[in-house]
Amino acid sequence: MAPDDKVNPDDVQLQLREVEDLLRAARLDEESLRADGLGAAQRTVELADRAEILTMRQLLDALHPANVAFILEALPLGQRLFVWELVKAERDGEILLEVSDAVRESLIETMDRQELKAVAETLEADELADLAPDLPRAVFDEVFQSLDAEEQAQLRAAMSYPEDTVGALMRFDMVSVREDITLEVVLRYLRRFEALPDHTDQLFVVDRAGGLRGLLSLESLLTNDPERNVGELMSSDAIVSFEPIDDAHAAAQAFERYDLVSAPVVDGSHRVIGRLTVDAAVDYIREESAQEILNQAGLREEEDVFAGVWDSVRNRWGWLAVNMVTAIVASRVIGLFEQAIESLVALAALMPIVAGIGGNSGNQTITMIVRAIAMGQVETKALARLLRKEISVALLNGLFWGSVLGLFAWWLYDSVPLGLVMAAAMMLNLLLAAGAGVLIPMARIYFRRDPALGSSVLITGLTDSGGFFIFLGLATLFLL
């Protein structure tokens, strides 16, 4: 793995720009490439001897797979496929593992059965498991047959665990030793390795049955007298280990909390079956928070920036539909009060303020609670206390913003009663927002649902309808 000399913020950007310049120099603009659709392959063949193409090839070969992946992500489809053709076949695998799902699909679509088979055969069982969902069934079966019994078992295992479990993130390469040998023996044993598995910061000490007895850190291996025994130096009483069915979120948090680099994964009878490493934990953390951000904005999943229009539409469809329902409900609530509005049109101008600010402060509350839940700091029994706090915050905000907007309404329409109704409505809607902001996520965890999903759309829908109802209702009671 050889990232280029000095990493600085513009690093990958520079490489990207280089590629783009070469594409321009070779007159391979997106439009023309798009024109002959997936003809990228032919194009590369025709142009193979062009100076720019040769330079591009060299450049790509020198790049870290993650950087090639980045460049592919950043290029529009036509150019992306052309560059993909230039990548050395034996590197396809590691690169496919680095790109986002959306981009991976676009690349795999262009590869024929033989290419895919060749790629799959370069991968480890756990890597293959990540790629499997995107592979044509036929290809996968062929590859599966070509594996030896152990690899087949590993692959079957890796694919059998649900997405958000440790099992889905674990890898199978590891180094284990016995406890009755000396460090000297361990050192000699390690010298027989060409290379150690990535992120090996500790060796697993196992008994004959493969049961985990303890961990020997490379640190203690290096800082202690070679004559000493593994048994006396291994840590055994305080091991962080996981089982494949453990929750990936909790595991990632453990990596963050205990600053782990790797941890053993054990089966029910405490036999070591694999490892979880920090790189997997980091990727998981990143994806998890990305998902949270996307859900908050009503997007189903990360989008390939250059995805076709249809993909984007599909990705955004769902939440827009939900949003339309809530919007229509809100609209019908207003419909109930059309007489009121007819006789006092100022209400129409003021009601969105009540709804809007209610929605915003409801989102503040619900986001805060959802995050606290995700951090594991809140349980349903804390409900009463949180409710009390959020209500007090709402009361203070209500007093302040309520008076400000009450005065605004009074000044604007020169009517004290209208000002008072405005103030009261603000206050009540903020209380509604606070209550719902706590109760919605709490109810969700009580019923074992994801408290984050769509919380923002729900709360906004509620504070809109609620705000309109409260404001127009009060107006009807006291102004007409």
Add this chain to the structure above:
Amino acid sequence: MAPDDKVNPDDVQLQLREVEDLLRAARLDEESLRADGLGAAQRTVELADRAEILTMRQLLDALHPANVAFILEALPLGQRLFVWELVKAERDGEILLEVSDAVRESLIETMDRQELKAVAETLEADELADLAPDLPRAVFDEVFQSLDAEEQAQLRAAMSYPEDTVGALMRFDMVSVREDITLEVVLRYLRRFEALPDHTDQLFVVDRAGGLRGLLSLESLLTNDPERNVGELMSSDAIVSFEPIDDAHAAAQAFERYDLVSAPVVDGSHRVIGRLTVDAAVDYIREESAQEILNQAGLREEEDVFAGVWDSVRNRWGWLAVNMVTAIVASRVIGLFEQAIESLVALAALMPIVAGIGGNSGNQTITMIVRAIAMGQVETKALARLLRKEISVALLNGLFWGSVLGLFAWWLYDSVPLGLVMAAAMMLNLLLAAGAGVLIPMARIYFRRDPALGSSVLITGLTDSGGFFIFLGLATLFLL
């Protein structure tokens, strides 16, 4: 570092519950503790010999500092301070480093000058730099004086770098070797260490002047013949290194992209001055995405769930104010059309739909673009292409949702023209949302501003006012 035996999702929760049960058993409920304010200290003394207290002490001593931190975060202020009193003084430092800023303040408030001084003296220069902002000036000065020249220099350096740079995240402990020695010599050298610095996966190979010549991974140290030279085994051509002024975001991305565990930090003349380690990168990634989520919801910073009401109010104030301004603008836009609404009150009921759906789809666009920018995949030159795509998505959505809602309006108010105005307004507002969703963040990066900050409030404000104006404007033109 001794986290308890088996880590599973409920792990820390269990410890938390144990502590809570003990507090209950000792009749130390939040209310009574809150009552005698910061009297936690006295209380602990009085109760020191109580069985529950002794058990609690033992429990806490056995816990990983990160878990103690977690428990402190999860307890309401009164109980939190009581438990804090029970923690062994010499562990205060490592625990203060683990808790969130909000909680850290609440803990430090209760400690007197001597305690704080004692704590500070147990910390490394880089750790001290993290704590410094929360320490009383006087305490900090005293501690600073007590440091030796090198530590003072390191501390001054660490504190001199702005928050989001590598310098602010780097640490100073590292192991460096010369290239002209054999692995055997390195191995003997390492045996002289009590322990290696955390996350040492590679040794820094330096020349007499301390200039970075290459990196020797523990892997190659362990897998190669001890007779061979460091020089021939070190990797030197493809080193990922940072400078203190490098952007922390880019550095964290590099850790993620290249699966790094540690990387050297060098000064202008390529001398090694420190290390960046994966645990710091992970924390940075986590905080960064937390911040993004909070900003999206209009919160300034992470809140201590049990923070006083006032702290919460202050934290949420800012965005509510911005939101009020946009809401008032929207309200004034409606004000312009009061005649129209008076003569056709249906408009009042329908206008929030146009605004609401526009806001939602605008948020989808802006979130997508902001994320792509953060991933470094989009530059201002991509503007035209992105705009074209988002506009097409908006056209499709406009056609669909526009017709749906047009029909809805027609059916509801049995007026074809109203239905057509509704449909047209939907379409136009979705186009406005798409355009703004691309242009706002793009303009932000063009002017070197953070594209994420408040983007949601901005776009919603725009689509509200815009939606009302378009819908009511069209209505005035064609219906009255």
